[in-house]
Amino acid sequence: MNLDYDPELVKFREDVRSYFERDYPKDILDKVARGASLTTPEVRKAEMALGAKGWLASAWPAEYGGPGWSIEEQYIFDDELERAGAPTVTPMGVVYVGPVVYTFGTDEQKAQWLPGIADGSVGWAQGYSEPGAGSDLASLQFSAVRDGDEYILNGTKIWTSAANHADWIFLLTRTSQEAKKQMGITFICAQLDQPGVTVKPIISIDGKYHLSQVDFVDVRVPVANRIGEEGKGWTYSQYLLGNERTSYARIGGKRSQLASIRAIASQIPTGGNQRLIDDRAFAARLSAAEMRVDALEITTLRVLCSVKDGGSPGNEASILKIMATETAQEITGLFCVAAGEHGMRKFADSVSPAWTGKAAFAAPGVATYLGTRAQSIYGGTNEIQRNIIAKHVLGL
Known part of the structure; x- marks a missing residue:
């Protein structure tokens, strides 16, 4: 394997490093260096700073609002962000759901959700694990019942990262009981700020609040918030998890x-x-x-x-x-x-x-x-x- 960088990539690294040294919000860097948690406005500030450069969705194609970088440029950017001590980009939007939306979503969904993810103005959370479905995620029982042009959502998601900073959540829901438990699972997006949704803090062993329990009681969302086909959510979730584990x-x-x-x-x-x-x-x-x-x-x-x-x-x-x-x-x-x-x-x-x-x-x-x-x-x-x-x- 040739590990030498092309001269153009060396210049790219210098430009990215210069940005973090001169232009990235210093108050954010200082707070992270002290080991303190960022508030929701600070998370938005940090991510919108990258969004203003067009760098937040670093792995996205240009046609969807990303910089269109090569895989080498993406790697260098991530490396320099970590080196600078900047907070890790909240992955739920740009790494997880964003690529699912532009790969499997409709044109209307792309227009609705991608701009806010790419510029950092809208936060997302991931609704996968449940009290009885963690590593065995396919056993999830969070229900989505079709009622005309809406789904009625009921159930609990737990260990939900970044829900305290999020505006939206993407969910794996059960829309039918199939013989094979991976079937009958549907991928649905919902706003967190609506009646019937309760976000409860979980304080972790490090003393910080970055996990939540999210309860849904008779929450109605439009069928238009479903990504892809009903019952095919497991397929989309596996696509997402590949990106997550690499990150x-x-x-x-x-x-x-x-x-x-x-x-x-x-x-x-x-x-x-x-x-x-x-x-x-x-x-x-x-x-x-x-x-x-x-x-x-x-x-x-x-x-x-x-x-x-x-x-x-x-x-x-x-x-x-x-x-x-x-x-x-x-x-x-x-x-x-x-x-x-x-x-x-x-x-x-x-x-x-x-x-x-x-x-x-x-x-x-x-x-x-x-x-x-x-x-x-x-x-x-x-x-x-x-x-x-x-x-x-x-x-x-």
Whole structure:
């Protein structure tokens, strides 16, 4: 594999990096660096800044409001966004439902939904998991009953990311009971701000509110909000999940975290003239994590090169999902090691003061670690991903 970049791509990277350094909202970068959660207006501000450049929907064709970038340009943009410390683009609109709309939707649906997704002015949430249907998503029972030109929606969606910032939600609903549970599932979009919809916060272990339970009681939506054919929602959901699982790579962010950990470990004393970075076991874990990121990057490039025709990544995306989530957990675990070492040193120095270093990294680092524990669960558990690889990639 030739990993050298074309000179034009080098120039493209320089332009993107310059934008994040000079023009991207500094208050957003500062708040993210502190590990603080963004408010809904701040999320809109961050995404509309990219939308104003035409960069928010970075993977979209130009005909639908995207920049029409090559797969290499998309990769570089994502890498630089992560490197700059900008908040990850909320994927529910631009990565998930947007491509479903422009691939399977009607012209009216494209005109209604794509502009607001592409410019960042409209937020979306994903309504897939239910209290009794998580990894076994095909068991969902959220109902959509046809009544003339409307569907009546009833049921509960849970672990719903970004519902607290969303205007719309796309839902997998059951419109009929078929012998094969993947059948009879329909893809429907609904506004969250309407009678019968209740969004309940779920505070996660990292202390943040980014998940919700969303209840629907006799909510009416037009049949025109259905994407594609009734009963074919499972097909559209699998197209969407290929894009979702590929989006977890976030190479630039992982490299930035590793650089931060290395800098932190170079400052924390462990006794005598030694620093944490000199500890062989810690240094070995750090080096192994760096190699895992290298392997993840090469694997990501290979998968992306296989979808240059603009299609969705196939079942191979499950490989990336496993690699990306486990690597993220390993990297953030190193923050906890550093925080623990700092804590022990601080306790020792309380008896005989020798070091007064501050651990500003500890709280956000540990919170990030706690947050990444969920990565191997959402988007389809890593156990399910291994089944997909065995059956559909290796043919076992």
